[in-house]
Amino acid sequence: MTWAARKLLLRCFRNWELLDLELAEGLTVLLGPNATGKTNVVEALQLMTAGRSFRNPAPETLVKHGSDEALVVLSVNQDDVAAEIKLRVSGGRRRVYEINGTPVRSASDVQGRLSSVVFxxxxxxxxxxxxxxxxxxxxxxxxxxxxxxxxxxxxxxxxxxxxxxxxxxxxxxxxxxxxxxxxxxxxxxxxxxxxxxxxxxxxxxxxxxxxxxxxxxxxxxxxxxxxxxxxxxxxxxxxxxxxxxxxxxxxxxxxxxxxxxxxxxxxxxxxxxxxxxxxxxxxxxxxxxxxxxxxxxxxxxxxxxxxxxxxQRPLLLLDDVMSELDEGRRNRLAATVQGGIQTVMTTTNLEYFDESIIRKASIVDLGNVPS
Ligand SMILES: Nc1ncnc2c1ncn2[C@@H]1O[C@H](COP(=O)(O)OP(=O)(O)O)[C@@H](O)[C@H]1O
Ligand SMILES: [Mg+2]
The missing domain is CATH 1.20.1050.90 (RecF/RecN/SMC, N-terminal domain)
Incomplete structure (x- = not known):
């Protein structure tokens, strides 16, 4: 069974009023200066795959300030069959997940589908x-x-x-x-x-x-x-x-x-x-x-x-790590990414990347997305 993430939709999630993000089969690079909301996107992807996030957020912190409800929708393909994982968080309430329109009991029901590794x-x-x-x-x-x-x-x-x-x-x-x-x-x-x-x-x-x-x-x-x-x-x-x-x-x-x-x-x-x-x-x-x-x-x-x-290969989520590694380690990580694992990577600057990576990547400038 092969899973792949296709599309992420954020509505009133963290700083995002609306984000509609296509994910490449291979590498998607999310580019933007500090505080654009890159890590927030990584967090959303982790919540939709691992069922948890490295930030261990209280539910209400996920909802955009001033809004009542946050919505995250991850569209995935499971052996070419489309599926949809949905997360809703209303102010002060728990996270509520749905898979293909059917509510599931807890976040652990989201685990074991498309999995992820976050770095x-x-x-x-x-x-x-x-x-x-x-x-x-x-x-x-x-x-x-x-x-x-x-x-x-x-x-x-x-x-x-x-x-x-x-x-x-x-x-x-x-x-x-x-x-x-x-x-x-x-x-x-x-x-x-x-x-x-x-x-x-x-x-x-x-x-x-x-x-x-x-x-x-x-x-x-x-x-x-x-x-x-x-x-x-x-x-x-x-x-x-x-x-x-x-x-x-x-x-x-x-x-x-x-x-x-x-x-x-x-x-x-x-x-x-x-x-x-x-x-x-x-x-x-x-x-x-x-x-x-x-x-x-x-x-x-x-x-x-x-x-x-x-x-099956997990979705690899790399938040701002390229800039922290020297060239040798960066190349080792890049080799894994280029080995054909679906990856979403954030960065403030494309200069950390080898041209061979950039050429094949889908680059999304989050600083210039209408939100
Ligand atoms: N619930 C929320 N409502 C509104 N803004 C939020 C919320 N949670 C976090 N933010 C804001 O999101 C912004 C972007 O965060 P982050 O994803 O960490 O940026 P980046 O990783 O691009 O540097 C921060 O300025 C933060 O204050
Ligand atoms: Mg960040």
Whole structure:
């Protein structure tokens, strides 16, 4: 099955009163000075494909100031059959999706159709940023390729919030025990799925990094929450069974502290990834260029893993990243784009692009679109 995005319509979405955008089969370049609304377009495309956006917007922020309702329509082709995904957001209300005119229950129903990989300047700092960024990098793939992954993630989030309320309000010990049991069951499933997926992405990223860096040795390790909580045992995080035991043991270790601090200290919400180059922690020792190479390798690996699992290429959304990369890395990214993956890329300046790319691209000057 092959999906392709054909057309994006925005009405009263963010700064756009009206935008009617044709998307090329290959590369579409969105050109415009700062604050034209380029990132807003990328956000809309991600909402229509991944069912979420890297900005994690509150629904009302999507609606154009002074308007009542935002509307986004993405026209796609599924093996040459036209389909339409629609998103409506009314002031203060939830996001409501429709697929071919039929309302769907939640954003997760949008996932698993045309999927996407987004690459923003923030991702370039993934090594140095807080661990939630690295977890999100894995989960965005997982949620799009597997309904089960997405359901477990959602369930875990709910159970974690419930348990934290009990801890914070000094709740009944029996109730906390029940909440702990539920958290462990769901958390073991999430950590194990996440660790397996992370290993798969990491394996490819290591190879891509060697290629980009000219042979440097990158290692990527999944760091489960119990390790961070001080459980001194070798546990394979990709096994649900051993993960479950490790969570139980480490929760016992931190029980008093959890009560004191009123929050859950072990579980998938504290998993992380660690990167080392030639045996040295990339967080402390990698140059900015090396960090950017890791981020690029990781993103390209995400694309490949997604393609392996879904047997179709995701839509690649590149927000302002070309200007942040040096020539070598830019060329590596350009090679992927030219390898025939549908791509939407934003930039303030076409000078960052090789002429061979520009020649084949559809260039849309967003600074000159009537809106
Ligand atoms: N809900 C909204 N209503 C009106 N304008 C908005 C809304 N949300 C964001 N904006 C505006 O959209 C503008 C363009 O944002 P952005 O897409 O980030 O620009 P670019 O990526 O082209 O630099 C910003 O000036 C921002 O203030
Ligand atoms: Mg921007």
């Amino acid at each position: 923003t300047p923030d991702d370039l700092n993934m090594i140095k940023r807080a661990s939630d960024v690295r977890r999100a990098g894995v989960d965005e793939v997982g949620e799009q390729v597997s309904k089960a992954y997405s359901a477990t993630k959602k369930e875990y989030g709910r159970l974690l919030r419930q348990r934290n309320v009990l801890l914070k309000t000094d709740g009944d010990a029996d109730l906390i025990d029940v909440a702990t049991e539920q958290l462990v069951r769901s958390g073991a499933r999430l950590t194990a799925s996440r660790a397996r997926l992370a290993e798969r992405i990491a394996h490819l990223a290591v190879g891509l990094y060697a290629e980009i860096s000219g042979g440097e040795n990158l290692e990527i390790r999944f760091v489960p929450s119990w390790e961070r909580a001080g459980l001194d045992e070798e546990v394979d995080p990709s096994s649900e069974e051993s993960t479950s035991c490790a969570l139980v043991e480490s929760l016992a270790l931190v029980a008093t502290e959890e009560r004191a601090r009123g929050t859950s200290l072990v579980g998938p919400h504290r998993d992380d990834l660690a990167f080392t180059i030639e045996g040295r922690d990339a967080r402390d020792f990698a140059s900015q260029g090396q960090q950017r190479s890791i981020a690029l390798a990781w993103k390209l690996a995400e694309v490949e893993v997604m393609e392996e699992i879904t047997h």
